[in-house]
Amino acid sequence: MYRVAGMVDDRLAEVKKGIPDYYDAYQRGIEDYSIECAVAKVFCSDVLALVVDEVVQIFGGYGYTQEYPAERFYRDERINRIFEGTNEINRMLIPGTLLRRSIKGEIPLQEEVMKAVGRLSAAAGEAPSGPFGGEKALLRNLKDAFLVLSGAAVQRFGPKMKDEQETLIALADVAIGAFAIESAVLRAEKIAASGNASRAELAAAAVKTFAFPAAEAAVSAARRAAFYVGEGNTLQMLLSGIRRATRYDASGLLEAKRKLAAAALESERYPL
Ligand SMILES: Cc1cc2nc3c(=O)[nH]c(=O)nc-3n(C[C@H](O)[C@H](O)[C@H](O)COP(=O)(O)OP(=O)(O)OC[C@H]3O[C@@H](n4cnc5c(N)ncnc54)[C@H](O)[C@@H]3O)c2cc1C
Incomplete structure (x- = not known):
């Protein structure tokens, strides 16, 4: 995630403030990294799921009961693979965008x-x-x-x-x-x-x-x-x-x- 954020920051630093189409150029700068953003979203939410599942397992029975925080982490984690674009949709976006850019001659x-x-x-x-x-x-x-x-x-x-x-x-x-x-x-x-x-x-x-x-x-x-x-x-x-x-x-x-x-x-x- 830090790597992707750094890529986007570097790209956006190239957009000159005060140009007439500043916000369009800014938006295009972000879109240039839509593939990397999708990779980070899917990877991080999948890893979070794995980590939280291990947390519940390490706590044993306590991991499953509401008196301890692991169970709450387990429920809260689940949404991350659904919102901000489900992981299925984001996965398809990764090669899909690459192929589209290739057809347009951009890469x-x-x-x-x-x-x-x-x-x-x-x-x-x-x-x-x-x-x-x-x-x-x-x-x-x-x-x-x-x-x-x-x-x-x-x-x-x-x-x-x-x-x-x-x-x-x-x-x-x-x-x-x-x-x-x-x-x-x-x-x-x-x-x-x-x-x-x-x-x-x-x-x-x-x-x-x-x-x-x-x-x-x-x-x-x-x-x-x-x-x-x-x-x-x-x-x-x-x-x-x-x-x-x-x-x-x-x-x-x-x-x-x-x-x-x-x-x-x-x-x-x-x-x-
Ligand atoms: C707690 C919470 C907070 C939210 N916050 C916001 C918010 O702030 N702003 C906002 O705009 N939305 C928000 N949402 C909505 C969220 O973005 C959607 O729930 C999410 O995009 C999935 O859409 P859906 O629920 O209609 O599921 P669906 O699109 O019906 O998907 C159901 C399942 O089918 C799969 N699927 C769907 N289409 C395809 C396809 N073409 N090919 C393969 N698989 C497919 C999906 O991956 C998923 O597994 C929130 C949802 C929740 C639960």
């Missing part, structure tokens, strides 16, 4: 699809070296999978793509996963650059703890999309491209989770 989606096809047909590259190299390779592969699947979907459904809700939702889940993992990496890199070594270590543990299940979910969505849009050789090409994203090496996952848990217990709060 070179087809060119990017062709580049991604080229990368996936070539031998798998080495993971970038340095911190978060594994996560960066995973991101490259997830983004390529998203692009290639979007291209295959347009090829299969043509102008009717906007009505292919199951495929739009599966593509959205790949995009949301990639955006969220990338946001986690960027945040951790920022923390590392600040020079606080113990916080940087915790952030790296958070990236690993998050990237593993997020990648599994994104890959599952990508496979679902592949079976919706592909058949024969195309399907095999799509599946083999997606397989690259399954190679994420989450060694140290258990230690990372325990490090985070220990830090939360010690500080009695969100440790980052």
Whole structure:
């Protein structure tokens, strides 16, 4: 959410005050990030649901009774996946808007699809070296999978793509996963650059703890999309491209989770 807010702020800072169409330009500036806003809305409300469900579970029977706050959190959380655009509608908006902008010629989606096809047909590259190299390779592969699947979907459904809700939702889940993992990496890199070594270590543990299940979910969505849009050789090409994203090496996952848990217990709060 902070990342998206920063993007919108940066964009709006470019709109000159006092120009005749200031409010139109301001509105267009916000609309430029409608995809990212939809990603943040869906991701945050889904994560909130997961967190609050865990809160109820951790409280056990007390979590379910009205005398304790967990039950109230549980009820209040539920609306977030319904209002401000239901998560289904927001999901469909993510690839839907991208495809619409591509048809209008606002973004070179087809060119990017062709580049991604080229990368996936070539031998798998080495993971970038340095911190978060594994996560960066995973991101490259997830983004390529998203692009290639979007291209295959347009090829299969043509102008009717906007009505292919199951495929739009599966593509959205790949995009949301990639955006969220990338946001986690960027945040951790920022923390590392600040020079606080113990916080940087915790952030790296958070990236690993998050990237593993997020990648599994994104890959599952990508496979679902592949079976919706592909058949024969195309399907095999799509599946083999997606397989690259399954190679994420989450060694140290258990230690990372325990490090985070220990830090939360010690500080009695969100440790980052
Ligand atoms: C507590 C609360 C506060 C609210 N506050 C405001 C407010 O301040 N301002 C305001 O304007 N509105 C507000 N709303 C309304 C809210 O935005 C709507 O409830 C929401 O947009 C969903 O619309 P709906 O209830 O008509 O459900 P529906 O649109 O009937 O949706 C029902 C279900 O069908 C799914 N669905 C609907 N259409 C499609 C489709 N084409 N494809 C796939 N699935 C679909 C939805 O995702 C949902 O799961 C509020 C609602 C609540 C409960």
